[in-house]
Amino acid sequence: MKVSVLCPKCSSENLDNNFFEVEIDEGFFKGKNVCCNNKHETFFISQDNRYQYLFQQAIESYNLGFYIESFNALHSGLDAYKKNFVATYLYKESEDIDKVKLCLKSLKRSERIAGAFSAAFFSLSNGNSIEELPSKVINFRNIVVHDGIIPSKKDCEKSGNLIFKIVAQANAVLWDRFDKEIDFHPIMQVYQMNNTHSILEEKGFKTTITNPEEYKEREFISHVFGLNILSSTSVIKDVDISNNLFSDLAKKELFIISQF
Numbered sequence: 001m002k003v004s005v006l007c008p009k010c011s012s013e014n015l016d017n018n019f020f021e022v023e024i025d026e027g028f029f030k031g032k033n034v035c036c037n038n039k040h041e042t043f044f045i046s047q048d049n050r051y052q053y054l055f056q057q058a059i060e061s062y063n064l065g066f067y068i069e070s071f072n073a074l075h076s077g078l079d080a081y082k083k084n085f086v087a088t089y090l091y092k093e094s095e096d097i098d099k100v101k102l103c104l105k106s107l108k109r110s111e112r113i114a115g116a117f118s119a120a121f122f123s124l125s126n127g128n129s130i131e132e133l134p135s136k137v138i139n140f141r142n143i144v145v146h147d148g149i150i151p152s153k154k155d156c157e158k159s160g161n162l163i164f165k166i167v168a169q170a171n172a173v174l175w176d177r178f179d180k181e182i183d184f185h186p187i188m189q190v191y192q193m194n195n196t197h198s199i200l201e202e203k204g205f206k207t208t209i210t211n212p213e214e215y216k217e218r219e220f221i222s223h224v225f226g227l228n229i230l231s232s233t234s235v236i237k238d239v240d241i242s243n244n245l246f247s248d249l250a251k252k253e254l255f256i257i258s259q260f
Contacts, residue, residue: 001023001024001053001057001257001258002021002022002023002024002257003021003022003024003223003225003256003257004019004020004021004022005019005020005021005022005034005044005221005223006018006019007019007020007036007037007038007040007042007221008042008216008218008221009036009038009040009042010036010037010038010040011216012216012217015038017037017038018036018037018038019037020034020035020036020037022034022044022223024053024257027044028044028045028046028053029045029046029049029050030045030199031043031044031045031199031200031203032044032045034221042219042220042221043200043203043205043219043220043221044220044221044223045196045199045200045220045221045222045223046196046223046225047192047193047196047222047223047224048192048223048224048225048226048227048231048232048233049080049081049084049192049232050077050080051077051078051080051081051084051167051230052077052226052227052228052230052231052232053227053257054073054074054076054077054080055073055074055077055164055167055227055228055230056227056228056256056257057069057070057073057257057258058070058071058073058074058077058156058160058246059160059228059246059249059250059254060254060255060256060257060258061073061258062153062156062157062160062246062250063250063253063255064258065153067150067151067152067153067155067156068144068150068151070151070156070160071141071144071151071155071156071159072144072145074156074159074160074163074246075141075159075163077163078133078163078166078167079110079113081167081170081230082113082114082116082117083104083107083113083117084188084191084192085117085120085121085170085188086104086107086113086116086117086120087100087104087191087195088120088174088187088188088191088192089120089123089124089187090103090104090120091187091190091191091194091195092124092183092187092190092191097194097195097198098198100191100195114132117130117170118130118132121170121173124173124174124177125173128173130166130169130170131165131166131169132166133159133162133163133166134162137158137159137162140155141159157246157247157250160245160246160247160250161243161244161245161246161247163246164230164245164246164249165241165242165243165245167230168229168230168236168240168241168245169238169241171188171230171232171234171236172236172237172238172240172241174186174187174188175235175236175237176237176238186232188232189232189233192232193222196222197222200220200222203220205218205219205220206218207222227256227257228249229245229249230245
């Protein structure tokens with residue numbers, strides 16, 4: 001899986017061939033050194049959480065007939081989303097990235113992540129509860145993971161629609177808070193930006209840009225890319241939510257990160 005990225009140095013020098021591909025791996029989210037087509041070296045990090053890439057991989061794998069990969073990406077994406085949602089809530093409450101990171105270390109098991117997610121949603125939605133995956137779906141996921149059962153196309157579609165609806169409902173709450181001016185900025189975007197900045201600052205990069213020249217001369221790429229309707233930058237309302245979000249996105253057959 002890869003995405004196309006604009007090299008800031010090529011752009012500032014008005015060079016041709018200024019887009020290059022970056023592999024989506026662990027370094028993509030934690031930060032890594034990359035080199036463009038014109039041999040400029042820079043530090044790359046995704047400001048977006050991994051969950052949207054896992055969901056996009058699930059969509060594209062489904063359309064390619066790779067149902068095991070699609071199924072696993074869906075459930076991994078849900079766990080990643082829940083953890084990111086909890087981190088967003090914790091950062092809103094504390095405004096301290098280090099405290100958030102410390103708290104997240106205790107959320108290693110899916111059960112703990114699920115409990116923290118439900119509590120965070122309850123607080124941010126003013127006392128509402130969110131739908132969870134039915135126990136049959138959770139049990140089947142465990143069988144797939146631990147017993148090597150191969151999920152079918154129908155299994156993927158069922159899990160995908162349920163998972164996408166949960167995530168859409170949670171994102172809709174965040175956008176509703178922003179619309180009602182409860183939050184001055186969309187809080188998931190704020191958390192993801194500040195978390196990325198903390199990583200960059202640990203690496204010695206200056207993240208406070210005060211003028212156009214500093215922006216041109218920056219030595220890093222902080223990448224933001226809305227892949228699909230569940231991305232933190234994609235506005236979603238309750239009226240946009242259906243029981244077929246995964247199926248509808250799959251029908252569009254958009255291959256954004258798959259390489260052939």
